[in-house]
Amino acid sequence: MNAKANSGFYVALSLPEQYMSSDQVQVTVERGTDDTPNNGLFAPGIAELTAFPMTAWNRLLQRHSNRSALLGNQDLQGLVSLREALHRYLTSSRSVVCNPDQIIVTSGAQQSIAIALLATQKLKPHQRFLVELPGYRQVVKVLDTFAVDYDFVDVDARTGLDIQRIVSSDSSGIYLTPSNQYPMGCSIQTEQRLHLIKWAQQNQSWIIEDDYDSEFQFDSRPFRSMQGLAAESGNADKMIYIGSMSKVMFNSLRIGYMVVPPHLVPLCLEIKDALSGDTPALVQAALADFIDEGGLLRHIRKMRRLYEQKYRLLKQCIQEAFGEDWTLVSQGAGLHVTIQWKSSVDEKTLSEMAQEVGIVVRPMQFYQPLAKPRNYGSIVLGFGNAPIEAIPDTVYALAELYYSLAE
Known part of the structure; x- marks a missing residue:
């Protein structure tokens, strides 16, 4: 308040400097711990x-922390350096066939799934989408949120995914975790993968491949990605490949990626822009170096x-x-x-x-x-x-x- 002689008291237009000290202690209440369920x-x-390796990771973050170029708006598709690093990693480790312009950096697998589902539904609307049962419940949340019609495909511990149920349908597409189905923990065999790829081409349906847990196989060699298998025969134009850094690094990183056919990139970017805009650039820059300098493969x-x-x-x-x-x-x-x-x-x-x-x-x-x-x-x-x-x-x-x- 300001006091004026013979006039009264008035609200000050700005806070006096003595009340603007940065030394004031801020007490915050802890809202969560590592012991949460x-x-x-x-x-x-x-x-x-x-x-x-947090020390190495923090060093990479520090390396880029003074780059003013990372403080403004960024490429909606993701930093070129990260997309190029992901391209090299996916090509060598998962046999994904693409170029960096087909890679979109996201805020995790769930955002990738949302973008993929909305894009495929826009291209092939009013048709039912298929999801695994039991399966990743976040997919169903996305479908319910955007009022997409869907149905389930059974996954059995002994027989695996009901392939016949899929190939006999005229659905707009299916979401799959073929490397290590979550939660049943089974894989789709190569012959079955080829059958599904053929169905997608003939029916003009989409396959969203979430390459969940592909990096960690203990009893057998990992299958190559379905996207790479489809590209081998020139049939990758109905494949959307999704991956995340949450399981290979740490969950709060919130960096995922998707590989989409070239013709689908503009639509996916339009949807990403509507959902969240660009992805934090500092973490992208550090991750690009972590991949290129061998840190990711050593950690895996x-x-x-x-x-x-x-x-x-x-x-x-x-x-x-x-x-x-x-x-x-x-x-x-x-x-x-x-x-x-x-x-x-x-x-x-x-x-x-x-x-x-x-x-x-x-x-x-x-x-x-x-x-x-x-x-x-x-x-x-x-x-x-x-x-x-x-x-x-x-x-x-x-x-x-x-x-x-x-x-």
Whole structure:
């Protein structure tokens, strides 16, 4: 307030300098911790966060932090340096056939999925889209949000994806996780992939390939990408390839990418612009260097060894604690295992009891927005961020909970 003689008090137009000190302590209330349920023991989809080379990563961020060119608006498609680095990485590691102009950098796989779904629906509207069941529930969220008509294709632990259901449909397209289906943990074989590619060409339908967990295979060599397989026969014009850095680096990075046919790039960029605009440039610049200087491949190799150790130990502990009562139905790949049992133990009750003791047990119901009768219980356990020394005791704690419900 300002006081004027013989006039009164008036609101000041600006704050006096003595009240503008930057030394004032700001007290903030912590709203979340690393102990939130999404990061708890056996939470699926979380990478090993303590093993990431943060010192090297921070050095790369610092390298680019003073570049004023990164402070303004950026290329909606992503930095050229990152798209070129991703092109080299995808060509060599996943046999993806493309050029950097076909790559779009996004804010993670979920944004890539949203862009891909909206683009395909705009080109082929009013037709039903297909998604895996059980499957990645975020896809269904996107479809529901944008009121896209969809239906489900069953994925069975023993027989895999119902290919015949797909190729006999006239749907506008399908979303697939062919390398390591989430959550059932099975792969689409090469002959089946070729069958699906042929269907997409004949029906003029789209295949959205989410190359989830392709980097981490423990029992077999990874399949080449469906996009690369389709390009080999000149049939990649109906393929959209999606990838993310969340599992190979860390979840909060929020960088994904999509590889689309050249004719689809303008439409996808139009949709991305409407959804969010460009992607933060500083992280893109650091990631481009991380890839080009070999940091990404070194980290993937290290994590593949560590994840395999965790997988083998988890599998062994499950066998010791449960014997034949639990069956591990997923393949040796990725960052999770899928369990089934025949007893009457309710998977949701087990999940709730486990949560009370700090263990995240994801019931299969979580991945099934369409309730279907089952004669078995099933859960998903993530081992990516579980300390290897904590795995045995955590499994035995789960066994105590399970058998207390089985009595």
